[in-house]
Amino acid sequence: MSNTIGDRILHESICRLTRVFKTEQGYEVELPQVYHTGHAVMVVVSPSQNGFIVHDNSYAAMLLSSRGVRITPKLAESLAPQVSAYGCEIEDFRVKRACVDADQLGFVMSTVGCASRLVADLLLKSELAPMRDFKSSVISQVLDTVGPARVRTNEEVNGHLGSRYRVSAVVLDIQQAYPIAFIEPIADREAIARRFKQFYDLARTTEFESVQRVAVYDDTQPISSGDALLMGEVGNLVRFRDAAVRFREWSTIQ
Amino acid sequence: MTWRDKGHGDYSTCDMKVIAPSSPVWNLRLAMTAHVRKLPRKCTFSLIYGQRIFALDVNPARMHNNQTGEVVDVTHWTKWPCDIAERDNRDLYHVQWFNDFLRRANITFHGIYERPPYLPEQDRLFD
Numbered sequence: 001m002s003n004t005i006g007d008r009i010l011h012e013s014i015c016r017l018t019r020v021f022k023t024e025q026g027y028e029v030e031l032p033q034v035y036h037t038g039h040a041v042m043v044v045v046s047p048s049q050n051g052f053i054v055h056d057n058s059y060a061a062m063l064l065s066s067r068g069v070r071i072t073p074k075l076a077e078s079l080a081p082q083v084s085a086y087g088c089e090i091e092d093f094r095v096k097r098a099c100v101d102a103d104q105l106g107f108v109m110s111t112v113g114c115a116s117r118l119v120a121d122l123l124l125k126s127e128l129a130p131m132r133d134f135k136s137s138v139i140s141q142v143l144d145t146v147g148p149a150r151v152r153t154n155e156e157v158n159g160h161l162g163s164r165y166r167v168s169a170v171v172l173d174i175q176q177a178y179p180i181a182f183i184e185p186i187a188d189r190e191a192i193a194r195r196f197k198q199f200y201d202l203a204r205t206t207e208f209e210s211v212q213r214v215a216v217y218d219d220t221q222p223i224s225s226g227d228a229l230l231m232g233e234v235g236n237l238v239r240f241r242d243a244a245v246r247f248r249e250w251s252t253i254q
Numbered sequence: 255m256t257w258r259d260k261g262h263g264d265y266s267t268c269d270m271k272v273i274a275p276s277s278p279v280w281n282l283r284l285a286m287t288a289h290v291r292k293l294p295r296k297c298t299f300s301l302i303y304g305q306r307i308f309a310l311d312v313n314p315a316r317m318h319n320n321q322t323g324e325v326v327d328v329t330h331w332t333k334w335p336c337d338i339a340e341r342d343n344r345d346l347y348h349v350q351w352f353n354d355f356l357r358r359a360n361i362t363f364h365g366i367y368e369r370p371p372y373l374p375e376q377d378r379l380f381d
Contacts, residue, residue, distance in 0.1 A: 019316075023292070023293065024291075024293060025291060025292070030315065030316060034318055034320065036320070037317075038317045038318045038319055038320045039314060039315045039316070039317050039318075040315045040316040040317070040318070041315075042315050057264055057289070057291065057292060058262055058263075058264035058265055058289075059315065061262050061264075061265070062262075062264070062265045062287050062289060062296075062298070065262070065265070065267045065285065065287045066285060066287045066298040066300050066306075066309075066311075067285075067300065067302070067305070067306055068269075068283060068285050068300065068302040068305075068306070071261055071262055071267075072261065073261055076261070092261060092262055092263045092264070093261060093262040093264075094262075094263070094264055128304040128305050129281060129283070129302055129303075129304055129305070130281050130304075131280070131281055131303065131304045132279045132280060132281050133271075133278075133279055133280065133281040134281075136278045136279045136281075137279045140278065140279055
């Protein structure tokens, strides 16, 4: 094989990476670009009223989802300015750009491909998903400390106005006759509002007035002092590392 | 088993917790995605433990190994660290891929299978 290169060889070499397929959505074009996962970047060219729409068919977002990344509107918002730097926009996680003139299609496909790759590259910056399940860790801790006979998991209870809640762990008294504590994990900041509502409601339920409400948060996901104070108004907030000590109190309650 | 497409209309996702009986605190998940417009149907199955540790990509885009340049153009399986692809030339329905993935990953599924919510035009052309 000759190692001599020239403009024709280089041109052909890059062109071999480009393929075009006719599909029901229009034309799907494989660009001479790859995502960091190795997958070729593909864009779809569809006719529109004023010319063409070029988009990535949400392949970059699908790649993120397939690796366990949560797709949220907030994520789309944070990406919008970067995608816009390529002259594209992101709508429902589809990277797209309008094109009026067919002569511009090559350039537009390239920019959509670049912006799509930018979305997929989020994976390089995102942290690995937690290796342990926080809720299971909290429940295991309760079971180990108080003993399985006195713990009910995912128990349904009613709030004072009829709302229903599934309490992650309910600790019963020694005779296993009535509940003495409700325990809920707070794995991240998003859980605060839900837990606050639940504890606020249960605190106002006559039947559960004397039941302790304990929220256990993940030490590795610190919560703000404002959120901590808020949870403190409706229950007792405990760090996971202190949870065993807190739960041990119930092992001696008669 | 619930498919969701909120915020991303081109594809649906289904995420399920996987419990390892010997270590229930392990955060294992089965993440599935299915494109609802593209033909041939494109979908993925991933077992996630911190990152993808076992996966199946059905009808993916042409995939290159970024280090060696090797190309895989068909459905393929990968195991952690997911840099070597095992080709699979079969053409199966989603439920068949799903069952095969569970079998290979040694996962027992106790729910009711639901197929991805393919759009009508995709269904019409495929079936």
